[in-house]
Amino acid sequence: MKAPGLRAYAIFYLLFLYAPILLLPIFAFNDAVVIAFPLEGFTTRWFVEMWEDPQLWNALQNSLIISTVVASIATLLGLFAARASTRYRFPAQTSILGLIMLPLVLPEIVVAMSLIVVLVAIGIPLSIFTIILGHVLITTPFAVTILSSAFQTLDRSLEEAAYDLGESAASTFRLIILPLVMPGIISSFLICFIISLDEYIIASFLGGTQPVLSTYIFGQFRFPAKVPAVLALGTILVLISIILLAFAEYMRRRGIAKAGGNTSGGAR
Amino acid sequence: MAQGTARSVASPEARSGLFLIAPPAFYAILLLGAPMATIVLFSFLTDAQSGVEWTPTLANYYEVLTEPVYRALMLRSLMVAAAVTLITVLLAYPVAYFVSFHVRPDRKSLWLFLITIPFWTSYIIRVFLWKVILGYNGVINSGLMSVGIIDEPLQAINYNVGALVMTLAHAYAPFAILPIFVVLEKIDRSLLEAGQDLGEGKFRTFLRVTLPLSMAGVVAAVLIVFIPTIGDYVTPNLIGGGKLPMIANMMEAKMLGQDNRPVGSAIVVMAMLIVALISIAFLVLNRRYLRGNQR
Numbered sequence: 001m002k003a004p005g006l007r008a009y010a011i012f013y014l015l016f017l018y019a020p021i022l023l024l025p026i027f028a029f030n031d032a033v034v035i036a037f038p039l040e041g042f043t044t045r046w047f048v049e050m051w052e053d054p055q056l057w058n059a060l061q062n063s064l065i066i067s068t069v070v071a072s073i074a075t076l077l078g079l080f081a082a083r084a085s086t087r088y089r090f091p092a093q094t095s096i097l098g099l100i101m102l103p104l105v106l107p108e109i110v111v112a113m114s115l116i117v118v119l120v121a122i123g124i125p126l127s128i129f130t131i132i133l134g135h136v137l138i139t140t141p142f143a144v145t146i147l148s149s150a151f152q153t154l155d156r157s158l159e160e161a162a163y164d165l166g167e168s169a170a171s172t173f174r175l176i177i178l179p180l181v182m183p184g185i186i187s188s189f190l191i192c193f194i195i196s197l198d199e200y201i202i203a204s205f206l207g208g209t210q211p212v213l214s215t216y217i218f219g220q221f222r223f224p225a226k227v228p229a230v231l232a233l234g235t236i237l238v239l240i241s242i243i244l245l246a247f248a249e250y251m252r253r254r255g256i257a258k259a260g261g262n263t264s265g266g267a268r
Numbered sequence: 269m270a271q272g273t274a275r276s277v278a279s280p281e282a283r284s285g286l287f288l289i290a291p292p293a294f295y296a297i298l299l300l301g302a303p304m305a306t307i308v309l310f311s312f313l314t315d316a317q318s319g320v321e322w323t324p325t326l327a328n329y330y331e332v333l334t335e336p337v338y339r340a341l342m343l344r345s346l347m348v349a350a351a352v353t354l355i356t357v358l359l360a361y362p363v364a365y366f367v368s369f370h371v372r373p374d375r376k377s378l379w380l381f382l383i384t385i386p387f388w389t390s391y392i393i394r395v396f397l398w399k400v401i402l403g404y405n406g407v408i409n410s411g412l413m414s415v416g417i418i419d420e421p422l423q424a425i426n427y428n429v430g431a432l433v434m435t436l437a438h439a440y441a442p443f444a445i446l447p448i449f450v451v452l453e454k455i456d457r458s459l460l461e462a463g464q465d466l467g468e469g470k471f472r473t474f475l476r477v478t479l480p481l482s483m484a485g486v487v488a489a490v491l492i493v494f495i496p497t498i499g500d501y502v503t504p505n506l507i508g509g510g511k512l513p514m515i516a517n518m519m520e521a522k523m524l525g526q527d528n529r530p531v532g533s534a535i536v537v538m539a540m541l542i543v544a545l546i547s548i549a550f551l552v553l554n555r556r557y558l559r560g561n562q563r
Contacts, residue, residue, distance in 0.1 A: 003366065003369075003370045006362060006365070006366040006370055007366065007370065009362055009363070009366070010362070010363050010366040010367070010379075013359065013362075013363050013441075014382060014383070016438070017383065017386045017438070017441055017442075018386055019401070020386075020394050020397035020398060020401065020438070021386055021389055021394070021397075023397055023400070023401065023407060024393070024397065027400075035400045035406070035407065036406065036407065036409075036410035036411075037407065037410040037411040037413075037414045038410075038414045076291075077291055077292040077295060078292070080288050080289065080290075080291050080292050081288075081289060081292040081293075083288055084285045084286075084288035084289040085289070087285075088281050088282070088284050088285030088288065089281060089282065089285060090281070090282040090283075090284075090285030090286045090289065091282060091286070093285070093289075096289055096293045097289075099293070099296045099297065099300065099301060100292050100293065100296045102296070102300060103300065105491065105492070105495050105496075106495075106499075107495065107496050107498060107499020107500070107516065107539075108496070108499065108501070109499045109500075109501045109516040109519055109520065110499060110519075110536055110539075110540065111300070113307070113519055113520070113523050113532065113536055114300075114303035114304050114306065114307045114536070115299065115303050116523070116524070117303065117306060117307060117310065117523065117529060117533070118302065118303040118306050121306070121319065133299055134299075136295070136299075137295070137296070137299050137300055140292060140295070140296075144292075194388055198388070198389075198390050198391055198392075200391060200392050200502055201501055201502070205520075205524070214390065214391075214392055217390065217392050217393060218392050218502075221392075221396050221506070227400075230393070230396075231393075234389075234390060234393040237389065237390055237393070238389045238390075241385075241388045241389050242385060245381075245384075245385060245388055246381075249377070249381055253377070
């Protein structure tokens with residue numbers, strides 16, 4: 001089937017999606033404070049300026065702590081939920097899973113506001129810890145989605161074979177199931193990590209005075225002179241994201257291939 | 269979820285399931301269920317110097333429903349969200365269709381990967397870049413002026429509702445493409461051949477077979493774009509420069525800025541009710557459309 005019009009449109013659409021991101025490196029290397037054409041010449045001084053800002057390193061450290069903890073907890077909670085929903089039938093299944101998945105369709109501002117009201121009312125000080133609480137809530141649904149598809153491709157008979165050969169439920173999980181869903185676990189961890197790293201609303205409201213990467217970036221944009229350095233930072237972040245995502249995608253596909261599925265769909 | 273046969277709590281299967289689901293369920297109840305319930309409760313209480321006073325009242329809802337400023341912000345949020353949803357889904361459908369029907373199977377995941385990458389790069393930076401692109405002295409204006417197409421900066425593209433819609437439509441694009449793509453992938457291709465064998469044109473086959481069969485994905489895309497957009501906080505702040513606040517900015521101003529938890533809570537509850545009602549109305553309309561198509 002040929003569709004030159006559709007293909008041209010799809011490519012044009014991809015260009016629209018990438019337009020802002022393609023501008024990032026252009027202006028990160030441009031020797032001018034104002035983000036406008038014509039370009040003024042090549043420089044790497046914005047990268048140097050960004051690198052030498054101690055606030056950035058403080059924010060980055062906070063962000064890395066938060067994202068690592070969030071990705072670990074969310075993936076663990078996701079494992080529980082995904083295993084429960086794909087393997088067992090239990091009462092109130094739909095409503096329990098619905099509540100866990102609810103943050104997916106709630107505006108983040110609603111999650112942030114309801115959490116901050118309760119945290120302030122019971123007197124928990126706002127800190128990195130409270131950001132983690134909020135981020136786990138919004139990343140768990142992503143972990144559940146990714147891990148459920150990993151568990152779904154699992155062949156039930158492998159598990160039964162292990163039981164027949166005398167393995168206990170725990171050793172079966174460790175020896176058979178865990179290795180098979182490992183790619184799913186890694187891809188869930190990476191996705192939750194990126195979401196948490198990028199999240200702004202919860203981080204800014206629940207963080208108190210603690211800066212994280214997203215609130216640092218937001219703050220820098222208020223000073224026009226700092227903008228090129230932020231674009232330099234953005235360029236590096238985009239590169240890191242692409243590498244992490246490519247890795248997550250590779251792990252996901254390997255997982256599906258391991259379980260004997262195929263990655264290209266299209267019912268025929 | 270399929271309903272199982274072993275429904276009693278006593279069965280070992282149900283017990284294992286409940287045992288496993290307990291940690292994430294408790295987390296969600298404690299950090300989502302309880303706070304939401306608190307918000308609903310606060311919306312019926314009276315504002316006091318330090319927090320809330322335990323006097324039940326409907327005054328907060330009265331204020332939210334009668335003060336023109338809330339109505340204006342809610343209407344703007346609804347209109348922006350509706351425009352963003354319409355544009356995003358209309359632009360996304362052909363892309364999802366192209367990837368599902370015209371891309372070689374082994375190339376499909378590459379296309380999906382390319383579509384989702386921009387979504388994973390810093391949201392704040394992406395929104396800011398649109399401000400830079402569309403601004404008065406921005407990339408488009410300075411670019412067009414330096415090649416001599418225009419002499420004066422275009423003002424029609426600067427910080428207005430259009431710029432807001434454009435930025436959000438860009439931000440939510442993958443959310444619209446993926447659900448439509450997934451549903452298109454499930455369509456049995458032989459149905460389309462049958463339609464054409466029976467003498468329908470390609471376009472008629474699309475209208476009568478493909479489109480109705482893919483409506484589930486379109487509905488998912490609409491809801492997945494519409495709901496978060498209505499509560500978007502960053503874009504009005506950055507793109508609108510604070511001059512085009514939406515309902516999320518009002519929530520924040522009431523709750524934290526003016527420290528009026530009850531009225532703030534009432535805004536949150538009203539906004540969620542309105543979103544829920546619109547979503548339900550949309551689902552009902554869609555069902556009616558699909559039933560009309562079955563004849």
